[in-house]
Amino acid sequence: MRRSLVAGNWKMHGRSSNAARLAAGVRDGLPAECGAEVVLCPPFPHLPVAADRLEGGRVRLGAQDVCEREDGAHTGEVSAEMLVDAGCAFVIVGHSERRSLYGETDDVVARKYLRARQAGLTPILCLGESLGEREAGSTRRVVERQLTAVAEHCGEEAFRSGVVAYEPVWAIGTGRTATPEQAQDVHAFIRSLLSARWGELASGVRILYGGSVKAGNAERLFSMPDVDGGLIGGASLDADEFIRICALSG
Secondary structure, three states: OOOOEEEEEOOOOOOHHHHHHHHHHHHHHOOOOOOOEEEEEOOHHHHHHHHHHHOOOOOEEEEOOOOOOOOOOOOOOOOHHHHHHOOOOEEEEOOHHHHHHHOOOHHHHHHHHHHHHHOOOEEEEEEOOOHHHHHOOOHHHHHHHHHHHHHHHHOHHHHOOOEEEEOOHHHOOOOOOOOHHHHHHHHHHHHHHHHHHHHHHHHHOEEEEOOOOOHHHHHHHHOOOOOOEEEEOHHHHOHHHHHHHHHHOO
């Protein structure tokens, strides 16, 4: 049985005081009966204050990105080992904004995924298509290409505790959301790709949905058999809203 996971991606928002309040609010407000694994992913500078507020609690800490290289002369980058040292257990890799705004290729994403696993982090691998790609009927081709690049580079063992997040680019920050049936279709396809490659491993991989998830639509999305939680953007910046989403995930 896969345990639900809800991860909050704060993106480039807030100051340290906001981060402290938000982390504490989620920590203290999460209902005891919520069975989901909950992760907060603040911007790099806010990791220490969030780690301090979350210490000893049920909420895990994650980062929004990681360098694909080991420690060294890479000005401006943050290594996987640094994230572990900061208290992170998870890290997002291949987010659509990293791909589209900063030119991250499938190969770069694959190398980031592997570095995260080698350092003991659980990577949340983001896959998804643009509006043009969906309208062209290319959703499955795009998702398969993105997943295959990581699978071939990293291998079966790297996926045993990894997480995949399907995030249709056309539904991120737009207010548009894939229907539960659209989400389930792609999630089931992702699981079928993993199953074709590695058999039973696929049944244990958690696949999250990311794309304008809110408390108002979370329950129906999370009710789909292959949707194992969510990667939450804007709604994760409101502690009460995020807690409601977590409670709906299981």
